[in-house]
Amino acid sequence: MAGKVVTISSGKGGVGKTTATANLGISLASLGRKVVVIDADIGLRNLDVIMGLENRIVYDLVDIVEGRSKLRQSMIKHKKFENLYLIPAAQTRDKMSVSPADMVKLTDELRDAHDFILIDSPAGIERGFRNALEPADEVLIVTNPEVSAVRDADRITGLIEAAEKGPGRLILNRLKPDLVKKGEMLSSDDVIDILGLSIIGIIPEDELVLSASNSGVPVTLNTDSKAGMAFNNVARRLTGEDVPFMNLDDEPGFFRRLARLIEAW
């Protein structure tokens, strides 16, 4: 079976596209799939840092497209997973140095030997997004439970529909169940209601994500992390497995109740 190209996009910046791409890449690889992750954010590359592969970069996406390097040469193998590769973005060029057709050609070459090709889309709705969208078989839309992020996710969804890339599935990132309970944060139901999309993952807010990103060891590798578990579940759903959604509000509720009891006493 030919590999599947999955683009991770959001419209708004800073909602967690790159974190999601890195973690899904790791999760899929740990499930034994052959995975390539491509950083399409040319000029502002990040994915290599989050995956801890920054110091291994020799060639990048623009080098491949412009024929300075062979595809194989430019794929950086992950330190821990043999079956996970990164194609980094160029740091010194801009989005115009790659065309949507280049991305289709590149991913078509990768399809035979890999199960999943994940593309980390840049923020915005311009060329960089077009580059990431063109080769996609499926699009995952990352959003946060806040009005501005949901608005941009809606805009992106319209563009994805217009490009006939299917409705896309939603990753709701950085949800804080206790804030939702207090009515101070949009709930997953609110977001689904506005966007009318099906949801592939709800990722709870987790401080471990930040330290994981800084150290280049994605949070999925940390079995204590709820966010890591949630990303693992998204990866399993991507492979077609039916995984029930985690219950996110047990634990904090219990501790909070305990804390309140102690306080009252």
Place this chain on the structure above:
Amino acid sequence: MQEELIAIKGVNDGLLIALSTTEKWQLVTDQLAARIDEKADFFAGASITIQLGTRPVPKYELSSLKALLERRGLSLSLVQSESETTRKSATALQVAIENGNAREAPSPAQETAPVNPEETGTYGTLFRRTLRSGRTIHSEGHIVVYGDVNPGAKVIAAGDIVIWGKLRGYVHAGALGDESAVVCALDMSPSQLRIAGHLVTSPPGRRKGVLPEVAYVRDDQIIVEARD
């Protein structure tokens, strides 16, 4: 009364403006500018197709027309013409051009209902999808949306607007001044609702027990009423 040199109708999510093929260019463009300025709300942000028929339009005339539209925040997206001169002008200005006789099918991304300008009765446009943020649709007739209108989307019609879904975006019915126009929605919570020159916004907060509602103008005010 001044002779009508301009005919306007809604197509896809833009406007088609047919200009007289015989009257003096200056007169036609002056009248077009006046029409747009008069109903700035209706035209706001629309993408414009200009139909020029057999009139040969040299480059400097077409370029001034383009500038006229752009000054008013409108984009000239297409020129339809049967004249070779006009076509050359459009190509030189990098404006899309189409043979006026053979209108190509609209792109599949934008579904459209045929609008018959000869029809003196009412006509409408049906959009059978959810309108997402950033999308604007116009009609000189009525508009029916079978789907939601999300925040950030705009629906502007000279006639009535019916939303068979949730209305959360911007709607303007009776945009050419018709105060008898109505807006109907299954779930009425627009970011802004206008009928002719009147305007209301939705009260903040969550609503319970959503019913289909109708908005209309009575005594210079927009009334929103449940229809159960």
